[in-house]
Amino acid sequence: MGGKVGDRRAQLVDAAVDYVAAYGIGDLSLRGLGAAIGVSHRMLIHYFGSKEQLLVEIVRTSEQRQRDLLSRLRREPGVSPIDAARLLWRQLTDPQLANQERLFFEIYGQALRGRPEAVPVLDNLVTDWLEPLVAAEVAAGADPATARNRARLGLATVRGLLLDLLATGDRDGVDAAMEEFLRLYYGSE
Template sequence: MTPKEKWLAKAIEYFAAHGVGDASLRSIATGLGTSHRMLIHHFGSREGLLSEVVREVEARQRAALADLAVDDLPLRESWLRFWDKLVEATLIYGRLFFEFSAHAMQDRPYAQGLRNDLVAVWLPPLTEICRQSGMGPEEARAYARLSLAATRGLLFDLLLTGDRKGVDEALLLLDRLFQELVEHPADS
């Protein structure tokens, strides 16, 4: 692991625990056990560091989705395992994810790439999963967007309420809708 990768990993853990807020580069460096100069050396600026954190956290989530696509288990079982992994990651990084999402909505420079990455890059693989399950192209695209939005909403709910049982029940309802769409596709 390079020094930059080491500091990036530490920064991700730090932000997961403390959020970003308006923390200065100096206070971030202190929290990481280094100097602001070391962070400037590796990331250029506070915004550069935050940009790298955003990219890495997002890459981890896409990797988890890719694991779902190559799993040899039935789709439903793979999806439920993915949900468990997603919940585990959300309990660690969810505050960071939603904070960065808000930063993207506010057009903060280091989060500009997220405007596309938070939705657009997720839709093709989710749509393909739906299509492989037997949905038509239009239903698959619509369901992919619905499932992405609903899943994120449930994760947001979990962070606010801590009600894992409630969000799991809602996810199972989303799963039943998926099964219904696969078993009874709409007439074209």
Template sequence: MTAKERLLGGAIDYIATNGAADLSLRQVAKAIGTSHRMLIYHFASKEGLLIEVVRAVEERQRMLFAELNADESTDVGEMARRFWQRLSAAENWPYVRLLFEIYGRALQGDQRSRPLLDGLVESWLPPLTEWGIQRGLPPEKARAYARLGVAVPRGLLLDLMATGDKAAVDEAMDLFITSYETLLS
């Protein structure tokens, strides 16, 4: 593991727990046992660090998806439900809040946060498109379904963060997953 990877790992947990709004690089550095100069060296700025944190969390989610997808004996609905359970688990809520915090900054025009938007949806489309095609979606529609497969869980995660109503959000997600099962049967 490189120095940058170690720093990023510590920063992910610290920032997810403490948020990013009033965060300084000095605070992060002190909490993870380094200097703010090292963070600047590796990430260029606070916003650079935040973008790397969100991208790393997103990559973890894609790796989880790939891990669950590797078990070919699992049917579509079961795999999607397992993914949603892990994604929406309470221990992930700090990371979800952080994603939406930085997402909001970028959407409000914060030029330093704007690079976060690059690939935030696009990075999910190839694996989800391929997943859909492998399970019988028409290839000409698979990319649109993949985009829906990104948007619905993100929207429900936002709902969960706003309302805390896990049962209602889980029910909505189950309805969405059931629609996929129906489509593929």
């Protein structure tokens, strides 16, 4: 039962992502991680070949978790753009996901620096999220060109306010700014 190698690997990488979300990916060491998740650094090398490959898997899995959030967005069929925006906002700012969001920004920063395991995330960082937002805009009647602009703007605003929230912790202030945005975005038409 479940003794397969892949299972063990998957279990390790999952624990590793949790650890990294909590303690950061920057100064991760195999020994520290191993001690935290109950395995020797020797085993991490054994299962993943090298630290770099382990990091690749960590980044990929962390990305996958973000994508799971996204899929919840995408799966709502007839959701209006404003509801999509609110939903996105509420999900991203769930305190339980704070660590995951911090990790997002940390990986982003390292990707900008060219850290090889992190760089690939830059490709999908914007486009992946744009797609469902554009779809919601178009469904709501915007023409495709402005739909793209509006979606891009909405995504950027959400992320900028998330950055604010993580820095200041001022949930009320940031929520108020978000409401102001929604008013501008949907209220004036």
